[in-house]
Amino acid sequence: MTITQLKNKFLENLGDKYPKEENLSFFNLLAEHFLQLNRLQIALEPNKKLNDTEVSEFEGALEKLRVFEPIQYIIGETEFFSLSFKVTPGVLIPRPETEELVQWILDEVSLKQQQDLHILDIGTGSGCIPISLKKHLPKAQISAIDISEEALKVANLNTEKNKVSVHLVHQDILSTQKLSRQFDVIVSNPPYVRELEKAEMQQNVLQYEPETALYVKDENPLLFYNKITKLAQEGLSKNGLLFFEINQYLGEETKTMVEEHDFRAELRKDMFGNFRMLKAQKR
Ligand SMILES: C[S@@+](CC[C@H](N)C(=O)[O-])C[C@H]1O[C@@H](n2cnc3c(N)ncnc32)[C@H](O)[C@@H]1O
Structure with a gap:
């Protein structure tokens, strides 16, 4: 699966659970976390192929987002005062x-x-x-x-x-x-x-x-x-x-x-x- 295909599937599956811009920002945060790719890198490599593990990490995160688990707990970190912090439930x-x-x-x-x-x-x-x-x-x-x-x-x-x-x-x-x-x-x-x-x-x-x-x-x-x-x-x-x-x-x-x-x-x-x-x- 390419990153663009994954992105489309992800956004479609989240549907209207959250506002559209939030869905997109979730995808970008997960891409940073699981693939170490930022928005620009994704845009530059739309056909980058993902392996099965990477795809299943996104699928797992998607399920959690669908039941409103906060993205910060899913990726285990957040930003505060321009610093990175680990967070758990x-x-x-x-x-x-x-x-x-x-x-x-x-x-x-x-x-x-x-x-x-x-x-x-x-x-x-x-x-x-x-x-x-x-x-x-x-x-x-x-x-x-x-x-x-x-x-x-x-x-x-x-x-x-x-x-x-x-x-x-x-x-x-x-x-x-x-x-x-x-x-x-x-x-x-x-x-x-x-x-x-x-x-x-x-x-x-x-x-x-x-x-x-x-x-x-x-x-x-x-x-x-x-x-x-x-x-x-x-x-x-x-x-x-x-x-x-x-x-x-x-x-x-x-x-x-x-x-x-x-x-x-x-x-x-x-x-x-x-x-x-x-x-x-x-x-
Ligand atoms: C609103 S949270 C604030 C956490 C952090 N300071 C922040 O701003 O994100 C309140 C914190 O107070 C802690 N807390 C609750 N009752 C407490 C008590 N009796 N004594 C000390 N800490 C307590 C909780 O465990 C929690 O971490």
Whole structure:
């Protein structure tokens, strides 16, 4: 089978399960992954012959896409902050709005200060936040916590893949009484999706992404923010900064809660115009 024949068959079989452009982008990602061919190379060699193994790899991926398994889990990796990260179904797939949070932190933290900078990421998942920060602040000391051992395994692989060192700690933040030291920056993208918001979520998230990474009870949606803000009262150094990715529907509530703990807080919108980030500093 030639690559053009495979492409036509693939697009036809996916049909209208996804928007057309997405089908095409899936094919290109799979071609990069299985054949190490980019779009230009495919266009230049439309009659390139594929062997049976290559064809069956595409067929396997097609079946998974048809039942809405995320492409990132199928190929086992994704891009975040222009770096490559391994992902398994045990970790959340890093999102573009989290890249904006990382950029905000980098904009606030001067390169000059980095020598003595201690940063903590709470609920690190794939390690996308601390690893991206460490790449840009190589002299900073960065630690990251997660309750999930699987997440820490993946985060560890990602430190190796990206050749940085991050101190990874297995810890339940909800039962933590005090942080191990004071930090200059504490950042967290904790679970924040309420059960009532499940109705508006897509099947690929609902069925495949880890529940412990995503959901909180409707009655207590700020559980993690509350706990982390309390820990930050003692756990942040003088002039230290607290950064959160937040639930877009709970921006004002989150800000008010943080301010009640004696912080000055500022909300910021993401590229889609939703309040998705918060920065706070002790008064
Ligand atoms: C929304 S995900 C964020 C993952 C990653 N930081 C990112 O932005 O892609 C939340 C993470 O918090 C972790 N988590 C959930 N409950 C926790 C707890 N009690 N203590 C520490 N981490 C927890 C989950 O395992 C998950 O990796």
